[in-house]
Amino acid sequence: MSRPALPELLRDRPFRRYWAAQSVSLLGDEVHRIALPLAAVLLLGAGAGDMGLLTAAALLPALLFSIPAGAWADRRRSRRRAMIAADLGRMLAVASVPVAYALDALTLTHLYAAAFAVGTLGALFNVCAGTVYVALLPVERYVQGSSLLNGSRALAFTAGPGVGGGLVQVATAPFALLLDALSYLVSALFLGRISPAEPPPAAREKSRATAGIRWILRTPAVRACAAATATLNFFNFIFQALFVLYATGELGLGPGLLGLVLGAGGVGGLAGAVLAHRVVARYGVGPAMTAGFAGFSVPLTLIPLADGPTPVVAGMLLAAEFASAFGVMILDISANAYFAAAIPDELRSRVLGAFQTVNFGVRPLGALAGGALGSALGLRPTLWVATVGAALAVLWLLPSPVPGMRRLPGAEGEAAGAGTA
Incomplete structure (x- = not known):
């Protein structure tokens, strides 16, 4: 019996590992997006105002930090390592919630801080990902690569809320968040197994952020x-x-x-x-x-x-x-x-x-x-x-x-x- 054919790009081991890292990270984002609010409601009795603050804490970092994160990343020799650091940071931020719950120390302020940290590190991860992507593929494969990555995004968008909600239903919100934290660790491990030839860092400029x-x-x-x-x-x-x-x-x-x-x-x-x-x-x-x-x-x-x-x-x-x-x-x-x-x-x-x-x-x-x-x-x-x-x-x-x-x-x-x- 013949094996199902892999898409051509996924036969390329470095790109396959990058794609796997991105796919797992995207799924983690979607699980986190439903599991953290459910933790706020089910564990801490959050109301409408609390949920508004939690949503704002997750959204604000992309608005506040994307430009300075891009300036910082362009001066780094390895954006891949920055992505790994962002994944590990998100793992710790998400894992801190079930740990705090186990210690009977979980508060809404803790959830706001965790959401803000995940959003900030996600902004850094995203501005670095493009450099690693172009280091892995020739220009004529950009559309194929983008199709695979966006297919993962669509699948994560479709499956993530169901997976997150199911985990909360079956295993409670803290356990669901612990598994979510592990998804970022898996992403970091995949990124640690590639070594693309990234372009050199940008020279210092007076107006580098703009x-x-x-x-x-x-x-x-x-x-x-x-x-x-x-x-x-x-x-x-x-x-x-x-x-x-x-x-x-x-x-x-x-x-x-x-x-x-x-x-x-x-x-x-x-x-x-x-x-x-x-x-x-x-x-x-x-x-x-x-x-x-x-x-x-x-x-x-x-x-x-x-x-x-x-x-x-x-x-x-x-x-x-x-x-x-x-x-x-x-x-x-x-x-x-x-x-x-x-x-x-x-x-x-x-x-x-x-x-x-x-x-x-x-x-x-x-x-x-x-x-x-x-x-x-x-x-x-x-x-x-x-x-x-x-x-x-x-x-x-x-x-x-x-x-x-x-x-x-x-x-x-x-x-x-x-x-x-």
Whole structure:
């Protein structure tokens, strides 16, 4: 009996170990994201205000520290070692929760500190990962590699909450968090078994922390992507803040049916991850990115449009979630491959840190705007604002070089396609 064929890139041992580290770390992130709040509620009786603080503690580090973390990482000789240190730090932060519980010393302040530490170290891990990635692969394999990594992300997004919730249900929140901590240790062990030839550290500069921002602003294709991403995320988090309330309150979906709808997003994401390489190969990286922005946002207009009998409403929501998740995978895979090829090595962590700040910084603003607009306008009108606003994000790309880019920068001698302004 023949063995199932591995994807070509996973036959490459160093990349396979990097992919395994990323995959395990992503699963740990998703388990942690549900297990820590459940620990707050089940062990400490946290209320709505406490949960808001816990959510803010997890989100703030990406906004506050991505740019300085990128500047620090670009001056390091080994970003891989920084990723290992970040994994080990996250392991200790998460493991401190069940230890404190066992000692009868667990408090909400401890959970806030653990969430903040995990978020801070996650920001460092993410800005370093791009440098290690490009050190492992030639440019013509960036799309394939991005497909595998984003497939893991989609699988973690689909399975992680269920795994985390199941572990809490079966083994209690402290034990679930202990297993979650071990996932970061496994990630560190995989990273410890690769030794890519990383680019040399960047020279000291007076304005080193802002160099990534300045590069984005003077690179038209990346500048347009940053503006489109900020617009998309702002309006999408207006949507996210109200979707569950709208689906259960106005549309009358029960928890089981809502879970089925959200599960369709995971299936769509996996399908997008599998097919993204073919889409990019056939249409080009720029058209794929442009279609991904539209494919992520436009299907969600079906949700405020949904009306009628429950089967019809559920079908419209299933279609919206599936198509949107498919679109976001096409977007993420093509955009990640483009950034990997276009960003100069000496600026990579700083650019990724600046982009991560844009990516995450508008999310809490969108959520706050969603709450305010939902109270003032009502749920359905606010969801129309959110979905139409997100769909308009693609307009930032149309006058930019992005729609015309066919190949990755550096592939077969093509220029960056980004230019400078």
